[in-house]
Amino acid sequence: MRFQTPLVSGRLIRRYKRFLADIRLDDGREVTAHCPNPGAMSGLKDEGMRVWLEPNDDPKKKLKFGWRLVEHETGHFTCVDTAVPNRAVKAALEAGQVAELSRYRRVRPEVGYGQNSRVDFLLSQDGLPDAYVEVKSVTLCRQGDLAEFPDSVTLRGARHLADLSAMVAAGHRAVMLYLVQRTDCGRLKIAADLDPAYARAYDAARRAGVQMICYDTKIDPLGVTLGLALPVDEKPQSGPPSGNFASN
Incomplete structure (x- = not known):
């Protein structure tokens, strides 16, 4: 982009x-x-x-x-532009550059689903389950090369995780794609200390079958493009699960 x-x-x-x-x-x-x-x-x-x-x-x-x-x-x-990730990811999806989703050929943005939500991208392909993909922009880095999400409380983000879990329960594929909009990070974890409710929602969604993936970006004053896949911390991000997602 x-x-x-x-x-x-x-x-x-x-x-x-x-x-x-x-x-x-x-x-x-x-x-x-x-x-x-x-x-x-x-x-x-x-x-x-x-x-x-x-x-x-x-x-x-x-x-x-x-x-x-x-x-x-x-x-x-x-x-710092939160509109850039969807534009960059859309271009990457259409070009088959997201390895985990490269088999999908039809990319539809902003499709209604879940609890009055609109999924960032709905992917479809004959012979494959529909894939519901949400994209989150990651800009927080507090130590070393560790990117963290979120940087503040996000009830909307927790709701999206619940919506994606519901799509898995309905027989679809659901993916949360974290796009690190920094060039100085090499891994991602959830900032449970900043939003414990999101961390609980994240753990519950992962147990429900939501796929968590992360990519970095190539950034310079000319533009922003998708970079390499980054590892996501797979340890539990929160304490004992409450069984509930954030309500809003």
């Missing part, structure tokens, strides 16, 4: 009101950009961080810049 407009760089002044960020561009201008990530963004919103913005000239958009990347001092990148 390539960015539609060449990105410009600057330094972050502040991120505020969840969806706004002030940046001082390299040419000295101070601009306000749309922040396409309502999450905690831990470690990604510190003053002075080098960031990359996508300009636009759309008259319907009030803000003329969208925040896309953080460039770390190590030279690694993180994509």
Whole structure:
């Protein structure tokens, strides 16, 4: 997935009101950009961080810049745009680049299912069970090369796990695909300390037969593409199961 407009760089002044960020561009201008990530963004919103913005000239958009990347001092990148994973995964699915799902040829995005949810992708192929695929963006890294999800409480994420479990019970295939939008991570685990309910839902979904897979990404100011499969921590992510998913 390539960015539609060449990105410009600057330094972050502040991120505020969840969806706004002030940046001082390299040419000295101070601009306000749309922040396409309502999450905690831990470690990604510190003053002075080098960031990359996508300009636009759309008259319907009030803000003329969208925040896309953080460039770390190590030279690694993180994509902060939560809309990018579905676009990158869609391209990869259609090209057969997700090894676990490469036999499917029909890819339908945003199909209604479960408890008033819409699955990110419904895959179908003659002779195979339908595959319900949810995609989650992973940007949290608190130690070493360990990516973690979620970075804050996500009742919606827990509900998606319950919906996927219901699809397995109905005879379908269900996959949770975690896309690590960082270039400095080599494995994934669930951040049970940040959201114990999600960790319990994760364990229950895995026992129910939901397949958990993870891929990293190749990121630079030109675009974001699917990278390599990463290992997912298979140890129980929570304490003794309660038998219940998060209710909402």
